[in-house]
Amino acid sequence: MLDANRDYPLGTRRPDLLSSPTGRPFQELALGDDVDRADLRATPETLRLQAEVARGASRPQLADNLVRAAELASIPDDTILEIYTALRPRRSTAAELEAWATRLEELGAPSNAAFVREAAAVYAERGILAV
Amino acid sequence: MPSERSARFEHREELELRRELLIEPLPELGLVAMDGPNDPAPSLVVEDGRVVELDGRREQDWDALDWFVARYGIDPEAAAEASALSDDELARMLVDVDVPRERLVRLSRGLSPARLARVVGLLDPVELMFALKKLRARRAPANQAHVTNLKENPALLAADAAEAAARGFAEIETTVGVSRYAPLNALAILIGSQTGRPGVLTQCAVEERLNLRLAYQGLVTYAETLSVYGTETVFVDGDDTPWSKAFLASAYASRGVKVRFTSGGGSEALMGESEGKSMLYLEARCLSLVRAAGSQGVQNGSISCVALVLSVPGGTREILAENVLAAWLDLEVASGNDAIASHSQIRKTAKLMGQFLPGTDFVTSGYSLMPRYDNMFGGGNYDADDLEEWLTIQRDWQVDAGIEPVDEPTLLAVRERAARAAQAVWEAFGFPPITDEEVELAVRCQDSRDLPDRDRAADVLAADRMLAEQLSGLDVARALADRGFGDVAEAIFAMQKQRVAADYLQTSAIVGPDGVVVSAVNDPNRYAGPGTGYALEGERWQRLQRLPYTVDARLLGAPEGATKVVEELHVSNMGNEPDEVVVAVGPAFGDALTETINGLPHDAVLAAILDGIREEGGTPRVVRIRRSSDVAFIGHDGALLSGSGVAVGLQSKGTALIHRADLQPLDNLELFGMAPSLTLESYRQIGRNAAGYALGRAVAPVPTVLDNYARAKLIVRTTLLHARETAEVDRLAPPVDLAPVAVGV
Known part of the structure; x- marks a missing residue:
């Protein structure tokens, strides 16, 4: 420690x-x-x-x-920039964000995955998902 | 004159201050500094360990910012502790030296944005400054420089970055006019900064994608471009959410880049979506969010909207309150003072003192190292022209605001080496050459107008190559090592190694010239009253007070090798002739001192007075008064010896009067206190008038010039010259007659 x-x-x-x-x-x-x-x-x-x-x-x-x-x-730069873009307002549907979360889990990034899921839940509440 | 107007009011309308608009508060547009009528009442309700109400809104009514702050920013245990304290109690704790910073930071984790704003709003300006001093995260303050030029000339960027580093700036930020230049500008200031002082952090303010690439290639080490806003509408209009910004912050950290967010009062109003909330409340939301996102710090204090905040009552105080809030939330604070706050020099510096005196992690978010002409950040509140003002104000207050004095030869050498290093790297990479002429001009120029134009088309192709070939900090270091810049190469390599250790990702981190990271972790501010915390003292204080333009007082007044211009004859007797006018000089006249305060040689002054006396029909006699250096007594003693009862009294520094024996010593016929404005013609006229009084003629007083700055300009010299004269006083010595020594003998 x-x-x-x-x-x-x-x-x-x-x-x-x-x-x-x-x-x-x-x-x-x-x-x-x-x-x-x-x-x-x-x-x-x-x-x-x-x-x-x-x-x-x-x-x-x-x-x-x-x-x-x-x-x-x-995680490669391009992937990171893709996730960043996906998190911007009205860029992604709930399903797309969930797909990124799953992908992040696969890439060994569970905290980021949870973070994206939390974002998705609030985006849905606030109407800032892609339609 | 116009009939209805006051000439003074009309004149004031033309002065700098009035080029700005001052407005009444307009809360519905967010144009109110603090305590806006629409700010929510603070509330924070925790149920089952989670926040369910924030500032009057229940979960179902939260916007994205509320969600983010409630989810990541509030510590329920701290909330319970804080809820037991009143606003007044919290406010008093902020200025209580016996309440440790750690406790206040812990409490801040249990406060809603509205409560944070309300509590700091209880502090007056001096209390805010005190709180800021106490709450700053890092023990010692520092400063950040801006380095740009309109021609995007790499030699000049490197030279200016080197100067900034040599002057002690801990961070240097550049930006671009044309975004394709970014890799070259980042490269130039990387080379320059590490030439000036190893360890300086650098950044290039460009769009995030490009910025991440520069970071990845090891060309920059920090970023502060992550802007956040206090209303959801502005946030989303800015094409971000709290989650996207927080993710970006993690992305930067993953590439070894220090990140601070940017926020500041007035931005929401400027973008038309303030929800009618006050600037301070919205900034409290921003800062709560910044900490919740896990940023180590923030640049805040209105930043680019500063002039808007200053348009409303209490604006300067609001900006300081923003900085205090950020520090209270345990964030590194780069406290603005970079954008032009006002046309008025007085007003903008009055605002600066709020951060300058307490000290912040970075007193400015960008001090323009170059003249304003070359500043591409929108001007620069303080620039190259103001450097000596800044250094002098540090010296005046004994305050360290992060800039060090460096003498001209040292700076010229540092600038040249940096420009040469850039030249070497440009050559190594096969970029359009930096010519010797460019180097020489970059070292000495006023601004980029003095430099030749470069082939911009070729330059941007070189910039593209840097990205395409992924030329990295390591390549730069190798190129420099191969070309005789081993020390710069090692410094740049050391910055690459910093990325491996990532120590500078901690709060308020800067890197010392020895490569050791100094942050709020290993050098925290533990101010707890007088005698604790950071003080400008010892070697550092010696350094900051020795400005290149301070002078050795011992060398003033007595020019080397001056020879005396009078010789002493004998002890003076009373004169008998009614036309005799005594010229009574001070103890040091023409001997220990040989010129007046404005540089007139004593022999010439004496000759002018004697000529004047003779022209008017008087007979002069020169006497030295040795018992006093006071011009009144010199003159009066002279008058007592004078056959006519009239004398000219003359101090060595040039102050003169005309005296008469029947007057009290402190009275006189004419006094010429403004020695600096006296010319040889004035002295001749003084001689003529003295003779006129002696011969009983009507005399028009010698006209004198009023110079209101004479005292400020010359008081030091006056003091030193007078001290020199007083040193020659012999209280018991009688007056002696003098004879001028012939010129050339």
């Missing part, structure tokens, strides 16, 4: 917990020929650690946001 007071910033205090998406230890990332652009992103695990830090600092909503981010980290 992380201690926000002791372990943050992770990059300086707990680099041992961090690695790149390709599995390189954080401490070994250096500007050389062998590093790849794919190394230079946060992993879902790192984002979950940051969510833990936020929760430990009594910021539950920020933590939830970072959990959703962790789930989205390995």
Whole structure:
């Protein structure tokens, strides 16, 4: 269990917990020929650690946001932008949003799936689904 | 003159302030600052652990914002705690140093938007400032810069970003005139910022899809383009919902981008859908939603609608209340002050003080590093012209508002290195070259008009290539490392590594030059009264008070190598001749000091007075009074020695009078207190008048010029010169006669 007071910033205090998406230890990332652009992103695990830090600092909503981010980290840009567009007002029917929720579950993003379902329920109430 | 009007009223109508409209509140259009007649009465009902009523509306009547806030933003336990407290009690807690910030933040999780607005509305301006100081999330304030130019010249963008970084801005935002330029502008400020100071966060304000791509390529590290609004209609008209915005925020975070939302009073009224609610209430809804969405922060305080909010009574106070609300909700606050608030310099700076003095996470959401001409964010409330004002006001108040003084040679060097680094990357990527001429002009120019036009068609093709080939921050670092910019390369690589650690996603995060993230997690504001929290002191205070244009007081007044222009003859005796006029000079005259406050050499001044006396038929004698540096006593002592009873008294700084022996020391015939406006001709006239009085003629007083700024301009110099003269005083020393030393001897 992380201690926000002791372990943050992770990059300086707990680099041992961090690695790149390709599995390189954080401490070994250096500007050389062998590093790849794919190394230079946060992993879902790192984002979950940051969510833990936020929760430990009594910021539950920020933590939830970072959990959703962790789930989205390995989802391609285009898919993310499609979901964003689907969530905009009057873009999607209830069924379409439900399909995105199911897809997000399949992609290992249950929090985002629940989030989309909650949106769909309110959109129906407020008349901002596609007709 | 026109018969009916007051010339003063007419004149005032022409002044800057009157270029804006001030209006009576119009609540039905949302043009009311706070406590609008249509704002709902606060309420928050929790049943079975969930919110069922919010600000007078039951679930079935909720709009999307109510749903979102109720579902994600309210902590039922905190609601129970808060419901036991009255509005007054909560308001007092906001300004009570013994109530910790943590407790207030916890309580804020149990308050409805209407209650939040009502409670902060109980605070007066000073209380609001105090609450803001106490509630700010990060211990130390910081600032954000805007860097743009109308030609979208990359060398100039890089140079300006480097200067912003070197001046201590923690974040730099750019934008585009033409959106296809975005990758190049983002690249230029990335290179510039990391040249100026490693660790500065950068963003390029463009449409979300493009912004995400820039983020993905590691060219930007934060975004604050996520706007939210306080009514459902405006929100939906803006083509978003709370869920779409929150999802976007998570998407940015998933790409390692720090995000803050944007909201601010007046936007709903501007878009015609305020539901007749007050600005502060609608902003409380926005902020409740921002926190519910899990944003670490917000830029708020009206932002681009600031001039609209300032049109209604209490507007400046409302904007400050917005910032306080955001801080109370535990959000990082970038507190506006970026859009032009008023034509009036006085008025806009009066507004600024609300954020400047308490300090916010970012005192401005964008200080225009460049002159206004090149600002593409709509002008810039404060810009390059105002930098020294800002630095001086920091020094005046001993307040850190996030900008550091840097001397010109240092800045020129930093700007040049950044422009050269950009030139190297452009060359490495095969982009249209940045010429040496562009670099040189970018370093020294006033604005982009001084630079040659670039081939814009070729530039946008290069920008397209950046996206198509997915040139990344890593590629930039490698290009710089290969071309002799190893330190800049390492700094840019370090920013890429920050994305891996993602520490800067926490609340109020900035990155220090050592690469260590500083946020509300590891450096929280724990202000609890005097002697606690952040204070501008020690080395930082020394740094912020040493402005490049402060002067060494010890060097004033006594020019190096000056030689004395009088020599002392003997102790003075009483004169006998009725036409004798004494010129009595101060203890330092022509010796320790050799020129007046406006730079007239003492020998020339003395010669002019002597000439004047002789022209009018008098016989001058020069005497040094050593017992006093006060012009009244110098003059009166001189008069007592004068055969005619009349003397000219002259201090070394140039202040003069004409005195007569039968007058009281503090009386005189004529006083010339405005030494800075005296010319050699004035001194000659003083000599003539003194002789006229001595010879019993009718004398017209010497005309004097009134300069109302003389005191402000010269009071320091006056003090130092007078101190120098006073240092020469010998209370027991008798007057001595002087002879001018011949010029050239």
